[in-house]
Amino acid sequence: MRIEKATYENGAVLPYLGRSFTLEIRCYPSYRKPGVMAEGDKLVVLTARTENALVERAVREWYISRAAAVIPERVRVYQDQAKERIGRICIKDVRSRWGSCSSKRNLNFNWRLILAPMEVLDYVVVHELCHLKEMNHSRDFWALVEGILPDYEKRRKWLRDCRLIERF
Numbered sequence: 001m002r003i004e005k006a007t008y009e010n011g012a013v014l015p016y017l018g019r020s021f022t023l024e025i026r027c028y029p030s031y032r033k034p035g036v037m038a039e040g041d042k043l044v045v046l047t048a049r050t051e052n053a054l055v056e057r058a059v060r061e062w063y064i065s066r067a068a069a070v071i072p073e074r075v076r077v078y079q080d081q082a083k084e085r086i087g088r089i090c091i092k093d094v095r096s097r098w099g100s101c102s103s104k105r106n107l108n109f110n111w112r113l114i115l116a117p118m119e120v121l122d123y124v125v126v127h128e129l130c131h132l133k134e135m136n137h138s139r140d141f142w143a144l145v146e147g148i149l150p151d152y153e154k155r156r157k158w159l160r161d162c163r164l165i166e167r168f
């Protein structure tokens with residue numbers, strides 16, 4: 001099956017936190033740098049130039065900035081339950097993985113998680129927090145994940161099937 005890349009013309013449908021937003025490109029000659037905002041069910045790009053590549057870059061930068069705001073908030077929500085001290089939180093542009101953690105207790109997350117529903121994003125946050133205790137995918141590790149998110153399997157399956165890394 002061929003996977004369609006996301007497109008960035010007016011009217012394109014783009015995901016954000018699991019919801020569909022319709023891209024609306026508004027030409028504002030005074031905008032030297034494009035602005036992006038979510039407005040109802042629209043993702044509005046205010047820009048002087050409307051070339052596809054430019055709109056794509058602006059939307060991508062917006063996604064990354066949203067990921068950098070939302071993901072650390074979700075880490076804080078689950079940090080107490082996981083009872084783990086953490087280092088830095090980094091938002092990464094990689095195509096190989098959704099999240100990772102280091103021996104320095106730093107947590108890394110793929111910005112594309114911001115495209116997925118919050119419960120799926122939360123699963124990756126919990127997964128990485130649990131790796132701070134169990135640096136493997138042993139039975140003990142999955143028991144930790146399940147202790148915090150009893151329905152983690154469903155969230156994990158969503159991520160496996162979503163194709164977001166291939167499309168964005």
Ligand SMILES: [Zn+2]
Nearest residue numbers: 127131136137
């Ligand atoms: Zn893992």
